Amino acid sequence: MKYYDKLIFELSKEGRCGYSLPDAWKGVELDLPEQLSRKSPAGLPEVSECEVVRHYTNLSQMNFGVDSGFYPLGSCTMKYNPKINEEIAAMPAFCSLHPLQPESSVQGALEVYWNMEKALSAITGMAAFSFNPCAGAHGELSGLMTMRRYHELRGDSARTKVIVPDSAHGTNPASAAVCGLEVVVVKSRPDGLVDVEDLKPLLGNDIAGIMMTNPNTLGLFEKEIKEIAALVHGCGGLLYYDGANMNPLLGVVRPGDMGFDIMHLNLHKTFSTPHGGGGPGSGPIGVAARLADCLPRPRVIREADGRFRIESEKDSSAGRVSAFMGNFGIILRAYSYILSLGRRNLLLAGKLATLNANYIKEELRDCYKLPIDSICKHEFVFDGLIDDGSRKDADGNETRPGATTLDVAKRLLDYGYHAPTIYFPLLFHQSIMIEPTETESKESIDAFIAVMKKIAAEAAEDPMLLKSAPHNTPVSRPDETTAARQPILRWEATQA
Numbered sequence: 001m002k003y004y005d006k007l008i009f010e011l012s013k014e015g016r017c018g019y020s021l022p023d024a025w026k027g028v029e030l031d032l033p034e035q036l037s038r039k040s041p042a043g044l045p046e047v048s049e050c051e052v053v054r055h056y057t058n059l060s061q062m063n064f065g066v067d068s069g070f071y072p073l074g075s076c077t078m079k080y081n082p083k084i085n086e087e088i089a090a091m092p093a094f095c096s097l098h099p100l101q102p103e104s105s106v107q108g109a110l111e112v113y114w115n116m117e118k119a120l121s122a123i124t125g126m127a128a129f130s131f132n133p134c135a136g137a138h139g140e141l142s143g144l145m146t147m148r149r150y151h152e153l154r155g156d157s158a159r160t161k162v163i164v165p166d167s168a169h170g171t172n173p174a175s176a177a178v179c180g181l182e183v184v185v186v187k188s189r190p191d192g193l194v195d196v197e198d199l200k201p202l203l204g205n206d207i208a209g210i211m212m213t214n215p216n217t218l219g220l221f222e223k224e225i226k227e228i229a230a231l232v233h234g235c236g237g238l239l240y241y242d243g244a245n246m247n248p249l250l251g252v253v254r255p256g257d258m259g260f261d262i263m264h265l266n267l268h269k270t271f272s273t274p275h276g277g278g279g280p281g282s283g284p285i286g287v288a289a290r291l292a293d294c295l296p297r298p299r300v301i302r303e304a305d306g307r308f309r310i311e312s313e314k315d316s317s318a319g320r321v322s323a324f325m326g327n328f329g330i331i332l333r334a335y336s337y338i339l340s341l342g343r344r345n346l347l348l349a350g351k352l353a354t355l356n357a358n359y360i361k362e363e364l365r366d367c368y369k370l371p372i373d374s375i376c377k378h379e380f381v382f383d384g385l386i387d388d389g390s391r392k393d394a395d396g397n398e399t400r401p402g403a404t405t406l407d408v409a410k411r412l413l414d415y416g417y418h419a420p421t422i423y424f425p426l427l428f429h430q431s432i433m434i435e436p437t438e439t440e441s442k443e444s445i446d447a448f449i450a451v452m453k454k455i456a457a458e459a460a461e462d463p464m465l466l467k468s469a470p471h472n473t474p475v476s477r478p479d480e481t482t483a484a485r486q487p488i489l490r491w492e493a494t495q496a
């Protein structure tokens with residue numbers, strides 16, 4: 001019997017003990033105010049150290065992470081997180097800082113912000129960065145607030161609309177709406193790129209700007225970006241770059257040179273910091289020089305004498321978007337990644353990510369439908385299986401249902417792979433979005449390709465095998481409707 005066949009949470013036995021306090025705490029009497037002191041025992045489990053260690057080790061093995069296997073989750077850039085980043089971020093000189101310490105005592109930390117701003121500006125072609133946003137979506141909102149502030153300061157208050165392509169990540173229209181801007185959708189052409197002819201009639205003096213992802217969510221480079229930039233700037237709008245897909249462009253081309261005015265980076269994607277499960281993240285935003293005064297505050301400033309200072313407020317700023325200075329631990333990890341790769345290897349990262357994606361696409365195109373057949377960047381999209389195993393009778397009625405994209409994803413779990421992103425982008429009905437990243441070896445990619453081919457063969461033979469998958473995971477197929485409608489979000493102690 002595996003551990004998870006019987007989820008053991010009720011391990012407590014009266015009197016059992018598994019902790020020892022550090023000497024410094026022994027006999028310390030805390031002078032707590034009466035109303036704060038506990039009136040009855042906390043009701044903590046009484047367990048031995050061995051039981052605690054096994055409990056958490058077993059739980060951790062029910063999970064899947066980049067450290068345990070290949071994680072081709074499209075759009076998420078689940079690259080390996082080098083352990084040197086963790087060591088740097090865990091240095092006591094960094095991790096024991098307090099955000100309210102005097103500036104004179106945190107000069108080294110402020111220098112990290114300053115150096116990161118220089119590095120990211122060089123990588124992206126932007127003039128200035130703010131590190132306050134704590135996620136990509138938070139960066140989008142902060143960037144749009146910066147855009148709105150820029151128009152406001154010029155007395156141009158009629159610009160209330162933002163153009164978003166129909167291929168955009170869902171956070172783009174959501175951020176625009178949260179920012180109080182109206183979303184106008186521009187269509188994609190059959191080749192997956194923004195339809196410039198559809199864009200032209202949308203432009204006018206009510207347009208605050210356009211949000212674009214390049215390469216877009218299909219992994220395709222928007223080749224007409226220069227023309228789009230000229231058109232949008234021509235009507236007085238700004239260009240926002242969703243930098244979640246910056247990975248393949250590292251060292252190759254810069255958003256600033258493509259004509260973008262504002263952008264965010266997902267440090268937790270492109271710059272190898274761990275992510276998933278809602279955090280922690282970091283979505284710094286960069287802007288062209290004329291927008292630097294509108295960036296959210298606080299920002300790190302360098303004085304003439306070389307000392308660093310925090311500029312807390314500025315009248316022209318879009319305001320404050322988070323407490324203190326963003327997720328410093330994540331910024332440190334990304335800084336460590338950039339310094340350890342250096343200019344030459346950073347450039348190689350993007351190119352290898354592109355090579356890996358194209359290799360998988362070409363190897364699997366005989367088994368999976370490729371709706372847009374062109375060279376991709378770091379990711380690409382299939383539209384389900386070529387042979388899903390379905391059968392029809394003479395009248396065209398289905399006698400055997402075929403395997404869907406969901407079934408393929410579930411079956412992959414049986415083979416020890418995290419599933420790719422599915423049913424996104426919304427442009428196709430059976431989207432499977434694969435992003436291998438540059439950190440996978442040829443061997444691990446070949447093994448994944450072999451499994452994807454095996455699953456396609458299984459589907460053609462017996463789609464039920466996929467439809468009932470996964471068979472080997474701690475939890476099989478949850479009832480997604482009930483999980484959404486009646487979620488059980490916390491452990492409830494039960495009588496054993």
Ligand SMILES: *Cc1c(COP(=O)(O)O)cnc(C)c1O
Nearest residue numbers: 075135136137169171242244266
């Ligand atoms: C991941 C992603 C986002 C949102 O970033 P978060 O850090 O998850 O908030 C936005 N756009 C695209 C294209 C993405 O892939």
